[in-house]
Amino acid sequence: MYRKILITTDGSAVSNMTACAGVKFAQQMGAEVLALFVAPEYQYPIYVEIIPPSYPSEEEYRAAMQRAGADHVRPILESCERKGVPCSGMTAFAESTAQKIVDVAGQHGCDLIFMGSHGRSGWGQLLLGSVTNKVLSHSKLPVLVHRLLKEPLPD
Incomplete structure (x- = not known):
């Protein structure tokens, strides 16, 4: 039914548990997985004329976020490997995380987006x-929203 499933992660415990469920679903469907972490774009300091010496350059920031992204998608890649599910991972940069998720899914030929009902902003929200919510409203692809039944232990 599904051939390629995009599984998103923000690196949180909630997201990791959702990703595990996504890998299991992909295994059941016989689908390939694309694991995605979306990092925020580099933000210049408000007072560009006075950049603090400890403020990272854009290159340093992007390298650090690529490392963080690799760390965040690693559990998905390892889970796929254990279950025999073909998988690749990537880090993308965007101002709008939701729009980037939708764009990447389309660009990479995914036919389903699998994501959690909540991510890092988490359990305090009553609604999605x-x-x-933004992915659901912008995506032309099906989106499977996974809801955890209990809160995971803190990171």
């Missing part, structure tokens, strides 16, 4: 998380 803002990124999930």
Whole structure:
């Protein structure tokens, strides 16, 4: 039914548990997985004329976020490997996380987006998380929203 499933992660415990469920779903469907972490674009300091010496350059920031992204998608890649599910991972940069998720899914030929009902902003929200809600409203692809039944232990 599904051939390629995009599984999103923000690196939180909630997101990791959702990703595990996504890998299991992909295994059941016989689908390939694309694991995605979306990092925020580099933000210049408000007072560009006075850049603090400890403020990272754009290159340093992007390298650090690529490392963080690799760390965040690693559990998905490892889970796929254990279950025999073909998988690749990537880090993308965007101002709008939701729009980037939709764009990447389309660009990479995904036919389903699998994501959690909440991410890092988490359990305090009564309704869907803002990124999930925006993906649902912008995506022409099916979106499977996974809701955890209990809160995971803190990171």
